[in-house]
Amino acid sequence: MEYETVIGLEVHVELKTRTKVFCSCPTTFGAKPNTQVCPVCLGLPGVLPVLNEKAVEFTIQAALALNCQIAGFSKFDRKNYFYPDMPKDYQISQYDLPLAAGGHIDINLSGENKRIRIKRLHLEEDTGKLLHSDDLAAAASSLVDFNRAGVPLIEIVSEPDIRSPEEARLYLNKLKGIIEYTGVSDVKMQEGSLRCDANVSLRPKGAKEFGTRTEIKNMNSFRAVQRGLEYEVERQKKVLESGGKVLQETRHWDETRGITVSLRSKEEAHDYRYFPEPDLAPLVISREWVQEIRHLLPELPAAKKARLIEVYRLPEYDAEVLTSSKALGDFFDATVASYPEAKTVSNWMMGELMKYLNARNLEIGEIPLTPGLLADLLRLIDQGTISGKIAKTIFEEMCSTGQPPEKIVQEKGLVQISDEGAIARVVEEVIAGNQQSVADYRAGKEKALTFLVGQVMKVTRGKANPEAVNRILREKLQS
Amino acid sequence: MKISTEMVEHVAWLARLAITGEEKEQLSAQLSRILDHMDKLNELDTTEVEPTFHVLDLRNVLRKDEARPGLTVEAALDNAPEREGNLFKVPKIVEG
Numbered sequence: 001m002e003y004e005t006v007i008g009l010e011v012h013v014e015l016k017t018r019t020k021v022f023c024s025c026p027t028t029f030g031a032k033p034n035t036q037v038c039p040v041c042l043g044l045p046g047v048l049p050v051l052n053e054k055a056v057e058f059t060i061q062a063a064l065a066l067n068c069q070i071a072g073f074s075k076f077d078r079k080n081y082f083y084p085d086m087p088k089d090y091q092i093s094q095y096d097l098p099l100a101a102g103g104h105i106d107i108n109l110s111g112e113n114k115r116i117r118i119k120r121l122h123l124e125e126d127t128g129k130l131l132h133s134d135d136l137a138a139a140a141s142s143l144v145d146f147n148r149a150g151v152p153l154i155e156i157v158s159e160p161d162i163r164s165p166e167e168a169r170l171y172l173n174k175l176k177g178i179i180e181y182t183g184v185s186d187v188k189m190q191e192g193s194l195r196c197d198a199n200v201s202l203r204p205k206g207a208k209e210f211g212t213r214t215e216i217k218n219m220n221s222f223r224a225v226q227r228g229l230e231y232e233v234e235r236q237k238k239v240l241e242s243g244g245k246v247l248q249e250t251r252h253w254d255e256t257r258g259i260t261v262s263l264r265s266k267e268e269a270h271d272y273r274y275f276p277e278p279d280l281a282p283l284v285i286s287r288e289w290v291q292e293i294r295h296l297l298p299e300l301p302a303a304k305k306a307r308l309i310e311v312y313r314l315p316e317y318d319a320e321v322l323t324s325s326k327a328l329g330d331f332f333d334a335t336v337a338s339y340p341e342a343k344t345v346s347n348w349m350m351g352e353l354m355k356y357l358n359a360r361n362l363e364i365g366e367i368p369l370t371p372g373l374l375a376d377l378l379r380l381i382d383q384g385t386i387s388g389k390i391a392k393t394i395f396e397e398m399c400s401t402g403q404p405p406e407k408i409v410q411e412k413g414l415v416q417i418s419d420e421g422a423i424a425r426v427v428e429e430v431i432a433g434n435q436q437s438v439a440d441y442r443a444g445k446e447k448a449l450t451f452l453v454g455q456v457m458k459v460t461r462g463k464a465n466p467e468a469v470n471r472i473l474r475e476k477l478q479s
Numbered sequence: 480m481k482i483s484t485e486m487v488e489h490v491a492w493l494a495r496l497a498i499t500g501e502e503k504e505q506l507s508a509q510l511s512r513i514l515d516h517m518d519k520l521n522e523l524d525t526t527e528v529e530p531t532f533h534v535l536d537l538r539n540v541l542r543k544d545e546a547r548p549g550l551t552v553e554a555a556l557d558n559a560p561e562r563e564g565n566l567f568k569v570p571k572i573v574e575g
Contacts (some may be wrong), residue, residue, distance in 0.1 A: 018546055019544050019545065019546070019547075024546055024549075025546070025547075026546040032552075032554050033565045033566050034556065034565050034566065035552055035565075036549065037550055037555045038549030038550055039550065041549075042550070042555060050540060050541070050542045051540065051541050052541070052542060052544060053541040053542065053544065055544075056541070075532050075533075080493075082493075084567075141563075141570055142567050142568075142569050142571050143567065143568055143569075144567040144568075144569060144572070145567075146567070198498065271489075271493055273493065276532060276533070277531070280539075280540070281533055281535065281537035281538055281539065281540040282532045282533055284539055327527065
């Protein structure tokens with residue numbers, strides 16, 4: 001039987017407020033364990049939470065950027081569960097009246113636009129962090145750091161509109177890009193400020209009803225999300241094909257073994273006994289407040305993409321890639337400001353820059369290359385100081401050292417040889433040493449010329465101006 | 480509404496409460512009576528009444544995003560039954 005994959009994602013994003021959501025503890029990432037705690041986030045008796053205004057504003061910003069409707073009235077609820085990562089034994093979250101609902105994200109699926117709907121978006125508090133010694137099985141105890149407990153977190157729940165692990169990755173990537181543009185979060189998966197759980201089920205193709213779903217946790221990178229989902233889809237397919245039933249449960253993605261493993265029966269674990277949080281007053285969100293926050297939003301990826309196509313006449317594909325992350329888009333804008341050949345800038349960014357970053361698994365902010373350096377390099381090519389080929393070598397050097405291109409050219413002796421007398425001397429040497437090729441060329445074999453040009457470039461270590469080499473070679477061969 | 484002893488057991492487990500067989504019977508009867516009373520309240524027609532989300536008539540109690548010093552590590556860990564370095568130590572809770 002042919003099956004259709006149905007996926008819904010629950011994405012958690014940590015907000016970049018200075019302080020926690022219900023107390024005034026700082027939220028600095030990487031601080032020493034239990035140095036950013038107070039009676040409120042430690043859940044000591046008799047304390048009262050007070051909501052951080054900025055966390056509400058950031059939530060609304062994110063919701064607007066994701067095309068959600070903002071609730072006029074919202075409240076908080078207690079989600080009860082026993083786990084030592086929450087000192088209160090409940091998490092303050094939102095149940096039936098979330099801050100926002102009904103949004104969407106458009107993803108680009110091999111040239112086609114596909115809309116993934118967002119069901120709801122709510123504000124809650126993050127939990128503490130559990131640490132285990134390396135040997136998980138042998139450890140008799142867990143260690144807890146409560147610095148993260150109470151950091152504001154938004155949960156973004158998609159509708160089950162995603163039909164493949166690939167679509168899931170595209171959705172997550174787009175979501176990350178949009179949130180990054182708003183500036184309300186660092187959205188770094190490796191630091192845990194962006195986390196993703198998935199609900200996965202299969203159904204016979206054409207069926208209306210959903211199959212039984214499993215929830216997949218612990219996918220800690222974009223690659224893990226795709227791999228974890230691919231594994232789970234195959235696993236469920238095998239279960240169904242052998243006549244079995246998929247159990248509704250939570251499964252844990254094991255990155256090392258490349259499999260998902262059962263964690264616990266979902267029904268029991270999800271009996272959270274929500275009830276309204278009596279320690280927090282409800283929120284009334286006026287239209288004026290929403291308008292004010294809307295004005296704070298910067299240009300978002302979709303608008304920026306349209307601008308790059310409109311103003312710079314970039315192909316849609318270029319515009320899509322260049323706006324996929326805020327840092328990349330800002331880099332493009334800044335480079336074009338001092339070197340206006342937009343398509344050339346785009347070619348270098350999409351080609352050499354992406355190649356450099358992808359090979360090292362880095363992001364643009366993590367290398368010393370600046371828009372000014374790239375513009376300088378492109379000018380050196382235009383002036384004929386260096387060839388396009390040499391420029392690629394210099395580019396790589398700039399990416400790793402941040403040295404100005406002129407300096408790299410000087411130090412490595414990479415200046416293009418445009419002195420025709422010097423080139424002519426090398427051409428004569430090459431002609432004298434390659435009589436067979438010279439005869440071939442004169443007998444009408446154009447290919448022989450390419451070989452001779454190559455020889456000249458070899459002697460000059462790629463520095464000879466290729467256009468001059470071609471011209472002088474032809475002249476000498478014809479005389 | 481009748482609350483069975485199985486239901487009492489389930490809720491007690493969720494709340495990590497240890498209860499005896501006698502208490503189970505007692506709680507089953509008491510909880511059933513409470514819910515019966517709720518059913519009585521449900522007989523009232525409240526279609527025109529705004530739900531009460533909070534007993535106090537307060538809205539939008541917010542604070543500025545400004546950091547204030549919290550507890551020192553020593554004070555934070557002072558009541559911990561067990562610690563390791565600056566971390567709280569708890570019985571292993573890894574599931575699976």
